[in-house]
Amino acid sequence: MIDHNISSIIQSRRSIYPSAFNGEMIEEDVIIQLLENANHAPSHKMTQPWRFKIFCNDSKNKLLDEIVKNKEVSEIKKKKLEISFNKSSHIICICMKKNKDLLPEWEEIAATSMAVQNIWISCVNSNIGGYWSTPKYINKLRTFLQLNQDEICLGFFYLGVHNFKNEKTVRRGNLYEKIQWFR
Numbered sequence: 150m151i152d153h154n155i156s157s158i159i160q161s162r163r164s165i166y167p168s169a170f171n172g173e174m175i176e177e178d179v180i181i182q183l184l185e186n187a188n189h190a191p192s193h194k195m196t197q198p199w200r201f202k203i204f205c206n207d208s209k210n211k212l213l214d215e216i217v218k219n220k221e222v223s224e225i226k227k228k229k230l231e232i233s234f235n236k237s238s239h240i241i242c243i244c245m246k247k248n249k250d251l252l253p254e255w256e257e258i259a260a261t262s263m264a265v266q267n268i269w270i271s272c273v274n275s276n277i278g279g280y281w282s283t284p285k286y287i288n289k290l291r292t293f294l295q296l297n298q299d300e301i302c303l304g305f306f307y308l309g310v311h312n313f314k315n316e317k318t319v320r321r322g323n324l325y326e327k328i329q330w331f332r
């Protein structure tokens with residue numbers, strides 16, 4: 150039998166968007182705890198390809214400035230981003246180190262995604278919420294993010310404090326339409 154607590158935690162995980170954050174700061178040791186859990190994700194050949202760049206306080210403003218410098222971000226989007234950044238406590242830039250001689254890229258993306266899932270489920274049953282954002286402009290931030298040639302950015306994980314309980318579930322399609330048994 151599987152542990153019902155684990156099923157409950159997995160099924161309670163939600164994307165909590167910055168509009169629901171209250172602007173409070175998350176303690177740094179909590180951020181480290183989340184990232185320790187991320188660091189326990191599995192990876193083929195133990196390459197541990199996840200890399201995290203953490204922005205808060207003034208560095209968060211600098212990241213925002215860098216994004217809005219980009220002319221492809223409309224005025225409306227800029228305003229929305231400003232609100233999201235202000236309400237967020239930390240923005241974690243999800244990065245991945247390729248090991249192209251060792252593994253195909255998809256395996257490293259898969260491992261990094263598992264690390265992100267660990268962060269996400271670690272937020273369940275707390276007043277910390279987060280969501281993974283994958284805007285197109287991340288590709289224009291390579292220099293700002295000080296990415297090495299063999300590193301890529303897979304998006305931002307917005308983290309913040311919220312007062313909501315029992316966020317609504319985004320319904321999933323029928324499992325039985327997604328599985329095929331070979332008995």
Ligand SMILES: Cc1cc2nc3c(=O)[nH]c(=O)nc-3n(C[C@H](O)[C@H](O)[C@H](O)COP(=O)(O)O)c2cc1C
Pocket residue numbers: 162163164165280281282283284304319
């Ligand atoms: C790889 C990945 C990228 C995502 N990118 C975005 C995004 O750019 N914008 C957004 O609003 N949500 C994004 N999401 C959040 C999903 O839309 C969300 O997980 C989905 O609606 C299910 O909601 P839930 O997380 O509350 O179960 C992303 C999720 C994943 C896993």
